[in-house]
Amino acid sequence: MRALGARMYTDMSGLEILEVPVPEIKDPDQMLIKMHVATFATGDAIVITGQAKLMMSKKPKFPLRVGITGSGTVVKVGQAVTAFKPGDAVYGMAFGRPMSFIPHPGYASEYAIGHEDLFLPKPAALSFEAAAAAFASTLTAYQSVELGLRLLREQGAPAGLEGKTVFVPGALSATGNVGVQLLKHVYGASRVIATASTAKMPLVRDRLPSGTVDELVDYQKHPRLADVVAPGSVDFAYGTQWTLDYLSVMEKRRGVVVNIAALFPAQLFREIMGDVVPFWLLWIASLAQLYYRWRLRGTNIKMGVVSGNAGAREDVERVGEILATGKIQPVYTVVDMKDIEAVREATDKVQKIKGGIGALVIKIA
Ligand SMILES: NC(=O)c1ccc[n+]([C@@H]2O[C@H](COP(=O)([O-])OP(=O)(O)OC[C@H]3O[C@@H](n4cnc5c(N)ncnc54)[C@H](OP(=O)(O)O)[C@@H]3O)[C@@H](O)[C@H]2O)c1
Structure with missing residues (x-):
């Protein structure tokens, strides 16, 4: 075959x-x-x-x-x-x-x-x-949003995403397009902010169901998100890219980030790979978590990392x-x-x- x-x-x-x-x-x-x-x-x-x-x-x-x-x-x-x-x-x-x-x-x-x-x-x-297109991305987004809701509860925020503003980079990426739809149409997030490259800006409205994205930012034209999105206005970010620039617009006392493109913590690597995970990868993973903590310094933002399971x-x-x-x-x-x-x-x-x-x-x- x-x-x-x-x-x-x-x-x-x-x-x-x-x-x-x-x-x-x-x-x-x-x-x-x-x-x-x-x-x-x-x-x-x-x-x-x-x-x-x-x-x-x-x-x-x-x-x-x-x-x-x-x-x-x-x-x-x-x-x-x-x-x-x-x-x-x-x-x-x-x-x-x-x-x-x-x-x-x-x-x-x-x-x-x-x-x-x-x-x-x-x-x-x-x-x-x-x-086939939806399965893994929806599973990863679902597990990320559920973790995000748990972290929001731990932050003392009111339950659910109603009344909340969420952020997702890459409105037309494989993970992002499903993420924005899940957040808006399944979890009822009040305001969805997403990004796209200049060339894809006009495609977002055509390719996503209407009313999915409330504010679309051209990430190439505005590399500093805080120039166009009010600092402190985002309650939950679904991080589908390496960059953490959206930290600049997060609510600093109760905000929550769940990232799927960050380096996993050592424990998650162990769960994913079982006993084949090499020791040096666990070291790098632990160093990366220190870096993320440093990026969150001076805030009470909680960050989780998910690998779709x-x-x-x-x-x-x-x-x-x-x-x-x-x-x-x-x-x-x-x-x-x-x-x-x-x-x-x-x-x-x-x-x-x-x-x-x-x-x-x-x-x-
Ligand atoms: N943890 C997990 O379970 C899990 C699961 C799936 C994926 N991932 C990870 O998540 C990341 C995204 O995966 P994907 O499947 O969504 O990728 P993808 O659809 O193949 O490609 C990513 C898209 O993101 C856009 N992009 C690139 N840089 C960007 C930026 N700075 N801001 C906003 N958008 C940007 C690009 O669009 P333009 O061409 O318009 O720039 C590109 O089309 C990858 O790192 C992947 O390894 C993790």
Whole structure:
């Protein structure tokens, strides 16, 4: 069968269509799925370029495969699978926790193995593309907002996001577009401030449901956020980028930041990677937390860091319920796996965290 991947560590120009065997069910909770679409995310780029190798003590097996989330139709189920049967349309993720993302099954393939617990039934109203595009970003945003609400309660702020102002960088990034919709249309945040690059400013209104973003800032024209957003006006920030410039506009006594692009604390690295996490990474992680504390000095702002966890089944099911309501219309770009040049060009944007629009969806069949 055909699968997208690379025979060695490479930049995106080395991605190719590989010929690999159809996988077989090995555990009773597994399903064989005919994949229709898969996503290519920053995590895939880290694996293919070899950046993730620095974080692993085990040698990866080549060829490497891509596609951490995907959707398709169940072909065969293991003996213990009760929630799905052949013919069911499903969407889900390749790993839970600890996350062994080298090697992972690579959902950008004609067929793939999925664990029952990491999948959801796909509602008919949700396309295969939208389901794959939305799943991981909605799960990460949901877990981030729930942590944010807990931290806000600890700060003594009134419950919920009603009456609150939230900030999300990257209104059309894979994580940001879903984040702004979840905050506004599911959690009822009163005011959503988001950013976009100059070229994407006019696209935000077209691509997101109306009324999602209340204030859109061109982050290239206004590199200092405090020049255009009132300092002290933001209660909650969902940090989808490395930069922490939004600290300048946060409410200093009760503000909360949940970041998904920050370096994880040592404990989170241990939870994600299990016992393969090297000691030097834990040192760097601890140093990074000191840096974040230094950035928060003189304020009472609380900061949490989240890595989306598909191993939390209750959260996965809640995400399924949210997506079934249609309140989140994910933004995504589709490329056909057969058009390898288009695949290389689109995945290069993901690797560079620049120029993509929404999630990158690879169409397989
Ligand atoms: N912790 C987790 O579980 C988790 C999950 C998913 C992703 N992440 C991390 O979150 C980050 C974003 O991932 P993603 O999937 O959303 O990426 P993405 O959609 O592939 O790309 C990021 C987009 O952000 C925009 N951008 C770049 N610099 C920006 C800035 N300074 N301010 C605002 N927007 C900016 C770019 O748009 P322009 O072209 O318009 O500049 C780009 O299209 C990555 O670092 C990724 O590793 C973490």
